[in-house]
Amino acid sequence: MKKVNYRHSTSRLLLLMVAFLISFTFSGFAQESAEGGAVSQEQAENQESEEGEVSAAAEASSLGDVDNGKSLFNSLCAACHKPYSESIGPALNGVTDRHEMEWLYKWINNSADLIASGDDAAQEIFEEYNETPMTAFPQLSEQDINDILAYVEQPKPEPQSSGVNDPAQASGGGDGVSVNIILGILVFVLVMLLAVLFLVNKTLRKFAYASGVVIPEKPKGKPIHKAFIENQFLVLVTAVVVLLGVGYFAYGFVMQVGVDQGYQPIQPIHYSHKIHAGDNEIDCKYCHSSARTSKQAGIPSLNVCMNCHKTISEVAPETGNEDYSKEFYDKEIAKLYDAVGWDPAQQDYTGETKPVKWVRLHNLPDFAYFNHSQHVTVGGIECQKCHGPIEEMEVVYQNAPLTMGWCVNCHRETEVRMEGNEYYEKIHEELSKKYDVEELTIAQMGGLECAKCHY
């Protein structure tokens, strides 16, 4: 080393800077994880304190086993009663303050007897609730009743703090920030690297110049585009490739026109098929009843919703999830009440209705005739076959492409369900002889004829 022209060489500078940056980044990560940790701690604390409260309440009530009470309540009472609000029957929280335990045992075991015996309090309640008799539960022992009362007498849990209630926003936001930071840093580093390389190159050239080394000049060849144009073979091949590529993408574009697979519009009421069909396992045809008899599966009218939602004015706390909170769902149920004109406070219909304008997902063109009952009742096809895993969809999307090719494929492959259907007896016998098969596909039955669906 003869000369040390530049003490602070760029490479060293670079190294230093990288080291500095990396240490900076690490500290960023550390900070983030610390934040996350803090949140989870908060959550844990919250939960703990709640549990503490609950257990304290349970101990305080000392009436019975809360867990057993809860299961009994859900199976026997929940159809008409809610712990903290009025339903068909009164809210049960605080009932032990309003009535003697003995009276409660009698009432629950057989309320009609108690009313008949001329008990004032019993008659008053009976009249207050439109003389709707309460089912007698002679099977409940006093201990069972104690357990139920223990469950309903728990104080109403306070709404959880917003940090927990809106985890979607909090965590989503946090993730977004950290990723952005990392990306930003990386971009910065790359830019720095480029600058450094440029500087190094410049410095080396200076060295060379200083030390008298001559860098040989590259001979200037033909510009590449000229060379390309002169090579006809290459031009031809490229043209063919480009045309094929354009054709491929154009075809792809044209073929997807009008195909709305994955269409997932936002509905006026956030109705979760996951909760209804998935978690609660309600049969599809309970609500879409006309799928059995009609060409349309039908969007259930609001009175069908009210069969259940007359008593379900809010979702259970555990229904709320990361993406949608309990409050969110309760608000959607309130929208239903608003549309159907149900006043939950009065437990009565106001008569003011606002029909819900759902957004239709599956839009077959007018020239295609499709009949649900043919597929559902006659064919015994599961709804999921075309509509996909509806029971897992929080927001429904169009699962199938609904193209003619898709229909026809299924008609080619699917065997007609004929057993036990007198209609098919004769034709099955004749056709199976003709085609020499036992099971007949829809296509063999004539299900591919144009006018079976287009008229």
Next chain:
Amino acid sequence: MSSNKKYWKSVEELNENSSVVETLQQKEFAEEIPVDEFLGDKDSLEGSKTSRRDFLKYVGFSTAAASLAACEGPVVKSIPYVVQPERIVPGVANYYASTIADGFDFASVLVKTREGRPIKIENNDLAVAKGGANARVQASVLSLYDSKRVKRPMIDGRNVSWEEFDREVGGALEDVSGEIVLLTQTFASPSTTKLINEFSQKYSNVRHVVYDTVSENAALNAFEAKFGKRGLPNYDFSKAQTIVSIGADFLGDWQGGGYDAGYAKGRIPENGKMSRHIQFEANMTLSGANADKRIPVTPSQQKAILAALYGYVSGSSSTSNLPSAVDDAVVKAATQLRSAGSGAVVVSGIPDDDAQALVLAINEALGSSVMNTDNPRMIRQGNTEEVNALVEEMKNGSVGALLIAGVNPAYSLPNGKEFAEALAQVEVAVDFAMKPDETAKLCKYVAATPHYLESWGDIQYTENQFGLMQPTINPLFDTRQFQDCLLKWTDNNNSYYQYIRETWDGSIDSWNNALHDGIFEASAPEGTVSGTSSEVAVVNASAAARRLSQNDEGGGLELTLFTNTALGDGQQANNPWLQEMPDPITRASWDNYLMVSKADAESLGLENENVSNGALNGSYVNITLGDSVVKNVPVIIQPGQAKGSVALALGYGKKEGIQSEMQVGVNAYPLYKDLKSVQRVSLEKTPGMHEFACVQLHNTLMGRGDIVKETTLEIFNTKDVHEWNSTPEVSLDHIEKEVTSPEVDMWEGFDRSIGHHFNLSIDLNACTGCGACVIACHAENNVPVVGKSEVRRSRDMHWLRIDRYYSSEENFREDLDKKENIAGLGSSLSEFGELEEPADNPQVIFQPVMCQHCNHAPCETVCPVAATSHGRQGQNQMIYNRCVGTRYCANNCPYKVRRFNWFNYTKNEEFDYHMNNDLGRMVINPDVVVRSRGVMEKCSMCIQKTQKTILDAKRDGRVIEDGEFHTACSAACDKGAMVFGDINDKEAEIVKKKEDDRMYHLLEYVGTKPNVMYQTKIRNTSEA
């Protein structure tokens, strides 16, 4: 023999040198596309602002815009019920029995509703009282969605609430000084009668005048004089063996109509027997067209004929002063009547009390079991004398209040203008109207009334047969029934529904059953009989006959005013389906016209001419009767019109409450003096030519006259089937083989023995040409209405047309020879000679033609995009979404049943009919697609209906029984002329039809193997 006859559709075809016919025979699309007109004119090309480059720009932009627009689908909203009615399942049709009773048409019907909207009218099979739904009844569902309806009550043209209306009218009625007169249609409703009685009790000075727009006054008077009740005899033509009709179009609207179903039953030869029908008439009617023997005579001759017939039947006389040819026919008719015993019946439409009394006397003398006077029809109650008196009373101011319901006298009274002036003298004029019509315009108070599909009612068809009317949709507008108004004004808080139930409480076993069936038998409850029985006078028939036979010679031509199949009395003139339905006889739509005989036309210098594309033009005349003149009436020269007589249809020429496209024809009511259908008028030719929308010459026979097969009963009974219904043969290796034989078939046949295979049989004997199937097809299949000018261009969209063929009596050449021979015999027979001239008295055959669903279809092989293909069940399937509109198929169709959508007929201002407004589109059948511009369409054999029947059976897991399958036309045909079914079901009726000797296929020698078959027409020509 069938093949010897010459058939023709238009007089033009009889002219051997007609270039028009020649052109039409050669070309499927007669009208040239005017390319030269456009491109050949250099000036207009240069003057045009659109250059070639502009054109390309527009094309480029619109293509780009269209493809961009296609990328994003529209957001479709779907709105379910808030509370879904229990009985409504979206996508499933409900049927309700109801009754139409608009004062002209009375019929028990089934109303098909989808999601609460009535979309189609069908026959109520339970109805025994009356035949099925005719074309107007079929079309009445569209009148419900008429955008011209009165939407709310009005006072002085100002919209008011019903409360205000009640207050104002109630007050006005209280204060009224003169008489309160109710001028109404025939309601034939026991509850309404009772209600009007109660109304009369509240306001002591009430009178009820019943006014039938088209009067049956003479028949009612004659019946009342004889039996003491105002009613009409009821006829059961299925029992008839010999029918003699003198000027009665009993297959049309004569005496309330609905007799065609019974008639058709007797026309199908069974065990070698069928009824014999002799018709004496002036203008060609449906009845005359279906008759075995038709004698064209003027209305005044008809009177003499009736008198003479009475003489011959009763034996009181043996001569008449009729022309010998006519007399001969009358004598033969009388002989045949006498030999038929109780199966004989005489009917007449002569608007004369004496004539109608004679009809009753003749039938009684014959011991006819066809006529039933014990259970008379109650669906006509109008009284001409009272109506005429009313106008006089109105003029002299003795009428204080006039309540008009269900009629439009300012339009339909012959003295409509006089009525309008007299109405100004009436203090309180209330019109219960569905349309802002001529009368409503004159009345201070207009009460908006609902359509019958939104109303309650009970109807008395005959003495003991009743029907119920029930609403099938909530009122579309703020309307209230006439009866509900009367209830309000008699301080009765019940609704009319409750009122009807009260009326029938105790008289019927089960209200729900009656309502379900739509009809029931009972006796009229107390207090609901309108008139008390009057004195029964002994009618002197021979005196009546004497009066009739006295010639009432008068100057001028004899005019017959009739109601045609499409519009009837004109109530539904704003119904585009009916306007576009071609008349069964003249095949003209969107018009009424004066029908004159060829001889009279020649003497008056009147002309009909066919222009190059086959469209018909005709001269104009002014018709003068006394001081009323009907101007510029177009003329059609009608084969078979009696010389010296002319005919004009009522119900046209309405101007108020009707959209401009439907303001067609001339109003003939000013000529309907004294509500009598026969008048003496004078004609005067006026300049100009009228352009008809006549489909007569569209798609000519192209020399294939054997499309129709007919024979006589005698030959049918005695000769071998090969003589009168032979299958054509072709030569294979010099051996004649039937074309149906598989050996001579170019095509490879498919195995159609598995599954369903649909066939449709059309019996030419049972088809009366009524057109109910045409409208039913329109309603079921969303067939568009194209309007007058498009029909004129042969662009009508009817999937089902009823071809009308004329034929001469025997061989055409023989006819000419015969005529020459007769002319040489003497002047007295010259008239008879002219009768035999083909165009003067042709025989008529109606032939409904729709897609024949050929198993070897010529259309299928020429489609370049395979948009039409064949189904295993026999349908020739037309796939609209695949069609690119080359029209090759239409060119290659030997039956000319394919229709091309030249335009978009939906949501198009140019075609402002029901498909252009939201209200009218409510009638569209949701199970059938609405076709767009540029595609072919045609009969689908109602595949939506057969598919539904199959699906229902599959869902229930059962076998389909015969009679379950239907097409719209076969379901609409109450005559049994159309039978539809599965020929693979060996028990089915259609199999018997296919094996019937009378069965033939259209143009069998073409080898198309159609799935539609026809039954040879048999005429009962026996003269003794």
